[in-house]
Amino acid sequence: MNNRSKNWARLSWHPSDEELLAFLDGESSAKQASKTQKHLEGCWDCRARRERTERSISAFINYRHTALADTTEASSRAQGRFADKLNRRAAEQTEQPQLFHRYGAQARHFFLFRPAVLATAVVLLAIGLGVRFSLDRQVSASELLRRAAQAEADQLNHVSNPVVHRKFQVRRRSSVTVPEQVVNWEIWNDTKNSRVRQFFTDRNQSIADELARVLQANHMDAARPLSAASYQSWHNTLQHPRDEVTKSKLADGNDVLTLRTISASTVNTGQIAEAAFVVRTSDWQPTELRLNLAAEDGNRIYELTATLSEVVTLAQVEPALFASQPVVPPSPSRSPKEVAKKETQPAPALASNAQPLNAPPVASADLEVEVLRLLNQATADLGEQITVKRQSDGLLHIAGIVETDKRKMEILTALSSISGNPAVRIELQTVAEAVAKQTSNKPTPTPSTRAVEITSNTMAAEPELRSYFASKGKDTDEAIREYAARIVRLSNRAMDHLWAMKRLLNQFSPEEARALTPEARSKWIGLIRSHCRSYQAEIESMCRELQPIFFPSQSLGQSLGMTSQVSPITDANELTQTVNQLFELGSSNDRVIRSAFTSSSGAVMTTVIKTPQFWQSLKNAEGLASRIARSQ
Amino acid sequence: MAKFWLTPESNEAGELWLDGAQSLDMRSASSMEQKTTELFELFYEPVYRYVRSLIGLQAEAEDLAQEAFLRLYTSLLDGQTIGNARSWVFRVAHNLAIDHLRRASHLKQAVPEVWHVSEEQLDAAPNAEQRLIEQERHQRLRRAMMRLSPQERYCLDLRAEGLSYREIAEVLGVSVSSVNTFLSRGVKKIAGELHE
Numbered sequence: 145m146n147n148r149s150k151n152w153a154r155l156s157w158h159p160s161d162e163e164l165l166a167f168l169d170g171e172s173s174a175k176q177a178s179k180t181q182k183h184l185e186g187c188w189d190c191r192a193r194r195e196r197t198e199r200s201i202s203a204f205i206n207y208r209h210t211a212l213a214d215t216t217e218a219s220s221r222a223q224g225r226f227a228d229k230l231n232r233r234a235a236e237q238t239e240q241p242q243l244f245h246r247y248g249a250q251a252r253h254f255f256l257f258r259p260a261v262l263a264t265a266v267v268l269l270a271i272g273l274g275v276r277f278s279l280d281r282q283v284s285a286s287e288l289l290r291r292a293a294q295a296e297a298d299q300l301n302h303v304s305n306p307v308v309h310r311k312f313q314v315r316r317r318s319s320v321t322v323p324e325q326v327v328n329w330e331i332w333n334d335t336k337n338s339r340v341r342q343f344f345t346d347r348n349q350s351i352a353d354e355l356a357r358v359l360q361a362n363h364m365d366a367a368r369p370l371s372a373a374s375y376q377s378w379h380n381t382l383q384h385p386r387d388e389v390t391k392s393k394l395a396d397g398n399d400v401l402t403l404r405t406i407s408a409s410t411v412n413t414g415q416i417a418e419a420a421f422v423v424r425t426s427d428w429q430p431t432e433l434r435l436n437l438a439a440e441d442g443n444r445i446y447e448l449t450a451t452l453s454e455v456v457t458l459a460q461v462e463p464a465l466f467a468s469q470p471v472v473p474p475s476p477s478r479s480p481k482e483v484a485k486k487e488t489q490p491a492p493a494l495a496s497n498a499q500p501l502n503a504p505p506v507a508s509a510d511l512e513v514e515v516l517r518l519l520n521q522a523t524a525d526l527g528e529q530i531t532v533k534r535q536s537d538g539l540l541h542i543a544g545i546v547e548t549d550k551r552k553m554e555i556l557t558a559l560s561s562i563s564g565n566p567a568v569r570i571e572l573q574t575v576a577e578a579v580a581k582q583t584s585n586k587p588t589p590t591p592s593t594r595a596v597e598i599t600s601n602t603m604a605a606e607p608e609l610r611s612y613f614a615s616k617g618k619d620t621d622e623a624i625r626e627y628a629a630r631i632v633r634l635s636n637r638a639m640d641h642l643w644a645m646k647r648l649l650n651q652f653s654p655e656e657a658r659a660l661t662p663e664a665r666s667k668w669i670g671l672i673r674s675h676c677r678s679y680q681a682e683i684e685s686m687c688r689e690l691q692p693i694f695f696p697s698q699s700l701g702q703s704l705g706m707t708s709q710v711s712p713i714t715d716a717n718e719l720t721q722t723v724n725q726l727f728e729l730g731s732s733n734d735r736v737i738r739s740a741f742t743s744s745s746g747a748v749m750t751t752v753i754k755t756p757q758f759w760q761s762l763k764n765a766e767g768l769a770s771r772i773a774r775s776q
Numbered sequence: 777m778a779k780f781w782l783t784p785e786s787n788e789a790g791e792l793w794l795d796g797a798q799s800l801d802m803r804s805a806s807s808m809e810q811k812t813t814e815l816f817e818l819f820y821e822p823v824y825r826y827v828r829s830l831i832g833l834q835a836e837a838e839d840l841a842q843e844a845f846l847r848l849y850t851s852l853l854d855g856q857t858i859g860n861a862r863s864w865v866f867r868v869a870h871n872l873a874i875d876h877l878r879r880a881s882h883l884k885q886a887v888p889e890v891w892h893v894s895e896e897q898l899d900a901a902p903n904a905e906q907r908l909i910e911q912e913r914h915q916r917l918r919r920a921m922m923r924l925s926p927q928e929r930y931c932l933d934l935r936a937e938g939l940s941y942r943e944i945a946e947v948l949g950v951s952v953s954s955v956n957t958f959l960s961r962g963v964k965k966i967a968g969e970l971h972e
Contacts, residue, residue, distance in 0.1 A: 162960040171941045171956070200967040207917045208936055212825050222824065226816055226842050233846050234809050388810055406814065 158190055159183065165197060285387035288403050288423060289379075290553060292372035293560040295428035300335060300564035305458035308333040312370065315447040316351045318439070327351045328451075332465055333367055334458060336565055338514040338664065339466045340367045355446050358437055362416045363521045368561055370430045370450055375403075375421045376557045377521035384408035391425070399425040400432075411438045429453060507540035507567035509656055510664035513671075515542060515562060516648065520671050522558035525647070526640045530555070530572075532651070543571040545578050603628060605694075605740040605753050612693045628741040631689055635737040638682035641675040642730045645772075648672050649723050657716050672723070673773050679730070680769040686737075687762055694754045713775035722775075726768040733761055812849040815861055820845065822937040823869045829933050830873040840876060844869035863943040866934065870947050913970070920969035928962035931955055 159167065159180050166172045167180040184190055300306045312329045329352045330343040344352050356366040363381050365374035379385055386406045393399055404420045411417040415438055422432035433448040515532050519525045519542075530544030542559065546552050552572050562568050606624060613623040648671055652660070660668060691698060713719050740753035752758050823844060828837035844865050851858065858864050924932070927948070934944045941955045948955070 160960075161964055162956045165960045165963060166941070166956050169935070169941070169959075196967050196971060197963055200963050200970055203913065203917060203970055204920075204932060204963075204966050205936055207914060208829070208933075210914075212828060222820060222838055222842060223817075225838075226820070226845065227813070229842060229846060230809060230812060230816075230849060233849060234806075386810065386814065388807055390807065408817075 157183065158187065161193075161197075164190065164194060168194065168197060283389050283401055285379075285389055285403050285405070286550075286553070288389055288401055289372045289376050289421075289557060291428045292421075292423050292430055293376070293557045296371060296373075297560050297564050299455045300561075303455050303457050305334075305336050306455050306564065307458050307461050308335060308368070309452070309454050309456060310370065310450060311452035313449045313451055314352055314355055315445075315449075316355070317445045317447075318441065318443075325351050329355075329448075331367065331369075332461065334461075334466055335561060336458065336511070336567070337466075337508060338510045340663075341465055355448070358414070358416070358435065358446065361414055363523075365518075365521065365561070369448055370433050371561065372421070372423075372430065373518070373558050373560045374521075375419070375433070376554060377518075378416060378419065379405060380522055380554055380558075382407045382409070394431075398431075401425055413438055413440050417443070506538035507534050507565075509534075509652065509660055511562065511565065511567060512540055512651070513660065513664040513668045515540060515559070515568070516651065516671060517667050518558050518562065519555070520674070522555050524555050524558065525644050525671075539567055539569050541569045541571070545573050545575055547575055549574055603741055608693055608754060627689070631686060631737060631741050634682050634686045634689070635734050638679050638686070638730065639734050641679040641682065642727050645672050645675045645679070645723055646727050648675070649720060654716055654720070669719075669775060672719070673775060676726075676769050676772040679726075680766055680773060683762060683766050683769065687759075687766070690753075690759075690762075695756075695759045698756075698759055713771055719772070719775055722768055722772055726765060726772065729761060729765045729768065733758070733765055736761075808849055808852045811852060812845055815848060815865065816845045819862055819865055823865055826866065826933055826937055827869050827873045830870070830930075831876055836876060837873075840872045841869055843872055860943060860946065863939065863946040866937075866939065866943070867947045867949075870930070916969045917966065920966040923965045923969070924962055925958075927954075928958045928965070931958040932962045935959055 157179075163172070163176065163180060167177055170177075172180060184194060300308070308331075310331050310333075312331075314327045314329050316325045316327075327344055327349065332341045334340070342352075355369070358364075359366045359369055359374070363377045365371060365377065368374055382405070384407075386408050388404045390402050390404070391399060392402065400422050402420050402422045404418070406418045407416065416435050417438050418436040420432075420434040421430060422434075423430050429450075431450050433446075435446045435448075437444045437446065512532060512534055516525065519530060519532065524530050524544075524546075530542065530546075532540065532542050534540050544555075546555060552574050555572060556563065556570070559570060563570060605628070609624045609627060610620050613620045613627075616623075648668065652668070657665065657668070713722055736752055736758055820841060824837055824841040827841045828834065831837055831840070847868050848858070848861070848865055921929070927950075930948055931944055934947060939947065941952045941959075944955045945952045950958075
């Protein structure tokens with residue numbers, strides 16, 4: 145049959161209503177779908193039928209939505225009720241053990257007439273259950289991560305100058321394309337000097353690069369992807385994580401525990417929706433990490449399986465391995481003041497002739513950056529009282545007070561990769577521990593009280609808010625309270641990021657910053673940029689909230705267009721200047737926000753919040769943040 | 777090991793597969809409780825909406841939809857193979873709703889009250905003429921609903937909740953080609969009312 149005949153044959157056939165609907169629903173076979181698609185291209189009648197069908201479906205769906213409009217509300221109401229019902233059902237099931245529940249009827253019939261059998265069965269069952277319960281003790285998610293982190297730390301402590309050497313097989317699957325892709329990934333991590341070398345099988349290196357980006361974007365550690373600290377760091381970022389620990393046996397006979405975590409809140413593109421962390425029960429070593437990532441083209445799954453895991457001393461490693469990443473000698477990275485102070489101190493009596501066999505450990509600036517990065521991953525650099533300082537003893541002191549034992553454990557877990565480093569001292573206390581220590585050392589001071597007179601309960605921006613919410617027909621008092629709280633919260637969070645940026649910047653003098661290795665410098669700038677992007681995001685959210693009420697004539701997108709034209713920062717001095725400038729501007733904006741949206745104790749009723757200058761000031765802050773975020 | 781991983785294949789169709797053949801020591805009550813809660817959060821709203829469209833009564837629909845998930849929990853605990861969790865829950869909910877209608881002798885009422893869309897429920901049209909057009913359209917749809925056979929309505933409702941033909945077939949215990957036929961007839965009846 146020639147082409148023309150084929151075309152006529154295709155047009156003389158018309159899909160039935162069922163075939164057309166199945167095609168529209170994506171339920172036709174590939175062959176049928178192709179046939180129908182080609183036919184529709186040439187047949188106006190069938191195209192009109194298709195349109196009629198689509199319009200009918202659309203009308204039905206709209207009608208159904210209207211008829212069942214109250215279901216979302218009913219659904220949210222049902223959550224609590226269902227949880228109660230499920231608890232009751234679970235309690236009933238527990239009272240009725242599973243074995244008897246499943247085979248209850250047969251068992252009752254069998255045992256009723258055989259008392260001896262019953263007695264023997266009870267004894268055997270008791271022994272069996274005893275054995276089972278002792279083997280299958282439930283392990284919580286936090287215990288699993290804690291023990292895995294401890295096992296890693298123990299491994300590092302047993303070796304001087306430990307270098308972690310790991311090989312992985314990475315598998316990547318996507319919902320849209322291609323078969324599974326595989327790459328072998330090898331990482332050498334000199335934990336003392338924070339140096340990392342990576343190797344890939346050449347063909348699919350892009351997968352490992354992609355995975356490294358995914359890990360970084362989700363607060364995981366790309367240098368130690370299969371570690372409890374890295375997993376914990378991602379876990380800490382989840383608002384409502386749901387954990388499940390299950391036990392299973394691998395093909396090689398090893399028992400493993402799998403911690404599966406689901407992010408219960410909405411997941412955006414690029415975020416991990418679900419992850420699983422697998423550890424061997426015999427030694428708590430992690431063996432596998434699985435990530436389910438929300439991507440633009442559907443879900444993507446990465447499976448990272450350890451094929452080799454060892455810790456060796458630095459001396460065993462071929463020197464050429466880290467040749468491109470030299471260790472920075474400690475002296476230049478110390479501040480000039482500190483060096484001067486050390487030089488003026490009298491030398492110890494035996495200093496000239498007693499050279500110790502092992503030089504005392506000295507923390508490098510690169511190690512300091514690594515610690516800052518780990519704290520950042522644990523979100524411990526936002527307002528928590530944790531300081532990181534290299535002191536005159538050459539050691540890096542990480543000290544601070546945290547709210548709870550759980551938080552302390554989270555931060556210690558995050559720091560587990562460097563906790564075995566002899567140049568590091570970690571002194572974290574909970575508030576309770578700090579208070580207990582203080583009361584045992586000092587007499588308790590008599591608490592003083594200060595009378596605060598509240599003369600007014602109004603906030604400066606209240607008239608504008610009241611008028612706006614009244615026009616929307618909302619319960620104004622409630623709406624005003626919620627709105628003001630939201631804006632102050634955004635401003636608080638923005639300031640947290642500004643403070644974190646400033647602390648990071650002040651962590652190193654310009655000389656110290658220049659002495660950082662390229663990798664450490666890149667990490668350090670990366671941390672500043674990351675806080676800057678977060679600041680920018682908070683300010684953008686704030687502008688979106690403020691604009692309809694206070695600046696209806698202004699456009700939200702103006703500053704973004706403008707800032708993309710500004711050149712990025714490449715110089716350390718310029719970075720310092722710009723961060724300081726942003727800090728000043730951001731602090732001033734924060735003061736305006738506070739004066740406008742918090743209850744005033746005086747009669748200050750004027751506000752600059754609605755002036756074009758304030759809007760410009762917010763936009764300028766956004767612009768500066770954008771520059772810093774693009775610094776190199 | 778429990779196959780409870782959202783694979784790309786299953787995710788594409790929105791299906792979640794549960795392998796019930798996991799070993800007994802994997803099935804602690806708490807992990808099954810957690811799985812059930814996860815599935816409840818995923819599927820409760822569409823299941824409730826479906827039951828509501830069948831029986832019309834809000835409180836009963838809530839109870840029946842929740843009962844379907846409680847039965848899922850019991851079945852998981854009993855080690856039953858569930859297969860496609862979504863069609864399983866819909867099937868149980870469907871059967872519960874039909875039993876409820878039989879018990880309450882509601883079957884005579886072919887279209888439950890919920891399908892009577894009141895004027896207040898209609899979108900506020902900007903002018904009287906458009907409001908009239910909208911009312912006319914809804915009356916036609918209401919008539920179309922009354923002309924649908926129960927099977928056609930079940931199929932349309934389940935399809936509206938995003939179930940595939942195969943899943944609908946599993947819920948209703950019919951063949952995939954029957955689902956196609958019921959859906960096609962249903963759409964044709966709606967089109968007939970709307971475009972006559």
